[in-house]
Amino acid sequence: MLDRKRQEQLKINSTFVVPQKKEDHSYVLLDKRFLHLGDNINFNLYFKNRPTQMTLFLQSDTVVDMQQQQRLQEVEQVFVSSTEYHQYEIFVEEHLQKLIQDTSLTLDEKTDIIYTSSTELTHSLYDNPEALENVQRSENIVMPILQSILYNDDTIASYMKIIEHDYYTHTHSLNVSVYALCLGAALGLKEEKLILLGRAALLHDLGKSKISYEVINKNGVLTQEEFDEMKNHPSLGYEIAVKIGINDKNILDGIRHHHEKLDGKGYPDNLKEHEIKLFPRIIGICDVFDALTTRRSYKKAMHSFNALQIMKLEMNAHLDMKILNVFIKMLHK
Ligand SMILES: [Fe+2]
Ligand SMILES: [Fe+2]
Structure with missing residues (x-):
């Protein structure tokens, strides 16, 4: 669990507040670390000039110049209207990778940024009626565990490799976990x-950090050669994990074997039936479900009911049907 010292530190460090419910005219505290010189801000920024009054600070569609940067440093907090929150989310998405690569930030600052933006992303998964509508109660169990995992130095160091490389794999990894x-x-x-x-779930696609960006984000079907490159990611992930000192057998299994199939037609080791352990079986199911139900630039998101139907009818030689049935019950109680 998140130890108390870290929790306290997080409260002090973080300038970001996870919005609970966004009412029509509420304002959400914004993480100033995302705003840099030269950025084009496509949402209005506000500051509190009296305890209850919000005043426009920066008009939408403004490029941050030296003067504005100076002003930003002078105000303690800036806010975005909840009606423009979506634009802010897209802005964060585009800037997260930049921040992770920013050499002027310390590891602790980066950890904090990842932690807060990941918490927000995970909350939005729970808010999505297509995803976890019927699993709301588990939020109390899952969120603290996920937060403690994200605030663990060893995990965050390897997780940063994923974010640095590819934003989609970052959100996919969070969803799968x-x-x-x-x-x-x-x-x-x-x-x-x-x-x-x-x-294990958060790091299952760690090996994708070694696969070229073009292959991971290709719009459409991969060529045989590209698919062969892609198929290396479970063993590459396993190698990276071992190298950085992860020695838990369950985690290593989850990373290496999440694309194995019960009929032996998976990769990289063509494992069969009982040779595939519990973690890769669980992660394999969650991985396919997220891939099917997530919208990408080249495909629409599939309704969770249709995704589960495909998994049950067309993937019964690949996935563990007993575990899939528990998953289906869990989502459609
Ligand atoms: Fe994978
Ligand atoms: Fe995956």
């Missing part, structure tokens, strides 16, 4: 095991 933690809890795993499962 939320699903895996919910499913793990539904399967009766104890907290200690859940923490390991959450780490």
Whole structure:
């Protein structure tokens, strides 16, 4: 769990508040670390000039110049209207990678930024009626575990490699770990095991940091050569994990074997049936579900009902049907 010292530190460091429910005219505190010289801000910024009054600070569609940067340093907090929150989310998405590569920030500052923006992303997964509508209760179990995982120095260092490389893999990894933690809890795993499962799920695609960006983000079907390159990511991820000192067998299994199939037609080791352990079975199901239900630039998001139907009818030789049934029950109670 997140230790108390870290929790206190987070409260002090973080200038970001996770919005609970966004009412029509509420304002959300904005993380100033995302705003830099030269950035084009496409939403209005506000500051509090009296305890209850918000005043326009920066008009939408303004490029931050030296003068504005100076003004930003002088105000303690800036806010964005909840009606323009979506624009801010897109802005954060575009700037997160830049921040991770920014050499003027310390590891602690970067950890804090990842932690806060990831918490926000995970909350929005719970808000999405297509995703976890019926699993709201698990939020109390899953969120603290995921937050403690994200605030663990070893995990965050390897997770940064994922964000640096590709934003989609970052959000996908977060989604897969939320699903895996919910499913793990539904399967009766104890907290200690859940923490390991959450780490494995968060890092399952770590090896994609070694695959070219063009292949990962290709709009459309991969050529045979590109697919062969892509297929290396589970073993590459395993190698990176071993190199950085991850030695838990469950986590390593989850990373290396999440694309194995029960009929032996998966990769990289063509494992069969009982050779595939529990973690890769759980992660494999959550991975396919997220890939099918997420919107990408080249494909629409599939409704969760249709995704589960495909998984049940067309992937029964690949996925563990007993675990899939628990997953289906969990999502459609
Ligand atoms: Fe993968
Ligand atoms: Fe994946």
